[in-house]
Amino acid sequence: MPLPSLPCLHCPPDGSPCQRCDDDGPAESVPGQSATIDLGSLTGVWADVFARQEALYAKHQRKARTAWRKAIAALDLAALIAAFRREALMTGAAPAPGTDHESPQAARHHKAELRSLARSMAAGFLMGVNDQPDYDGLLAAIAAALTAAAGEGTAAALGISAAAAGYDGFAWDKAAKDGRSEPDQGTVTGWAARIIAGAVTGLAAALTAGAIAGDSAEAMLKAASAVLRKAGSVTAYLGQAMHSAVSSAMAAAYSALGDIELLDWVTAGSGNVCPTCQDYADKSPYTPRDYPATPHPHCRCTPQPTGGIRLPFAAFAAYMLKRTA
Numbered sequence: 262m263p264l265p266s267l268p269c270l271h272c273p274p275d276g277s278p279c280q281r282c283d284d285d286g287p288a289e290s291v292p293g294q295s296a297t298i299d300l301g302s303l304t305g306v307w308a309d310v311f312a313r314q315e316a317l318y319a320k321h322q323r324k325a326r327t328a329w330r331k332a333i334a335a336l337d338l339a340a341l342i343a344a345f346r347r348e349a350l351m352t353g354a355a356p357a358p359g360t361d362h363e364s365p366q367a368a369r370h371h372k373a374e375l376r377s378l379a380r381s382m383a384a385g386f387l388m389g390v391n392d393q394p395d396y397d398g399l400l401a402a403i404a405a406a407l408t409a410a411a412g413e414g415t416a417a418a419l420g421i422s423a424a425a426a427g428y429d430g431f432a433w434d435k436a437a438k439d440g441r442s443e444p445d446q447g448t449v450t451g452w453a454a455r456i457i458a459g460a461v462t463g464l465a466a467a468l469t470a471g472a473i474a475g476d477s478a479e480a481m482l483k484a485a486s487a488v489l490r491k492a493g494s495v496t497a498y499l500g501q502a503m504h505s506a507v508s509s510a511m512a513a514a515y516s517a518l519g520d521i522e523l524l525d526w527v528t529a530g531s532g533n534v535c536p537t538c539q540d541y542a543d544k545s546p547y548t549p550r551d552y553p554a555t556p557h558p559h560c561r562c563t564p565q566p567t568g569g570i571r572l573p574f575a576a577f578a579a580y581m582l583k584r585t586a
């Protein structure tokens with residue numbers, strides 16, 4: 262008996278077939294023409310899957326930014342700015358010497374020197390984050406985010422399979438709660454290190470820009486503290502960490518609950534898939550073990566069983582809500 266296929270990503274929710282599906286169900290996958298999810302026009306279970314994931318990411322990104330601000334609160338940014346200005350030989354409100362040199366080549370050289378000075382000083386400064394009393398709070402926020410993401414990924418594999426089999430009323434929240442699993446400590450500290458490295462880049466860029474513009478110490482302090490408070494690297498890397506955890510939990514669920522051995526990398530975007538993700542898609546399928554980690558922030562690519570296989574009813578039966586009459 263041929264296995265029924267997963268719900269098509271492009272068919273309208275009213276049950277009528279899209280162009281790809283016409284009368285014969287989803288078209289066979291054509292080599293070199295991998296499936297892609299258009300995030301701008303999601304329907305059915307895919308709309309639920311992505312809406313839930315976005316909301317979960319946003320909630321944990323918010324909490325992690327708060328934890329980050331606490332962890333860096335006691336670092337003396339004014340002292341860093343003062344030391345940087347001394348090292349860069351800045352006086353008053355004039356650009357760092359040499360960066361406004363009349364020879365473009367000399368100016369470029371001085372700017373490059375300044376950039377590497379800013380980088381090493383920013384790195385030394387932010388290395389101190391993990392000695393801060395509130396650093397544990399950041400690690401806890403990352404661990405909580407990854408734990409929840411694992412649950413959401415498990416729920417996604419089950420919910421997508423239930424929808425494909427024609428069931429509605431899937432108990433998402435219960436499935437997501439039951440599917441949670443805690444990350445190991447190395448994974449958590451690894452993501453914390455990426456967050457800090459990203460903050461180093463942002464802080465160094467702010468220092469360099471201020472020195473080239475000849476900003477005052479006060480103006481540089483304001484700009485640098487705005488960068489650190491905005492916590493862009495927390496948002497970016499926690500999002501990547503969570504999406505990666507969702508994907509690997511999906512892969513694990515397909516493997517453990519359905520003995521599914523092959524997964525496709527299905528790209529997602531709004532017509533803007535990056536070369537890395539396209540390459541991953543082209544190299545599909547993967548075993549659940551070898552399914553790649555999410556390669557960059559904002560990636561929304563997702564694993565799907567090759568050939569439209571899905572989890573059996575027994576896998577998701579516990580989460581089918583009884584419909585009230």
Ligand SMILES: [Zn+2]
Nearest residue numbers: 535537538560
């Ligand atoms: Zn990509």
Ligand SMILES: [Zn+2]
Nearest residue numbers: 538560561562
């Ligand atoms: Zn991607």
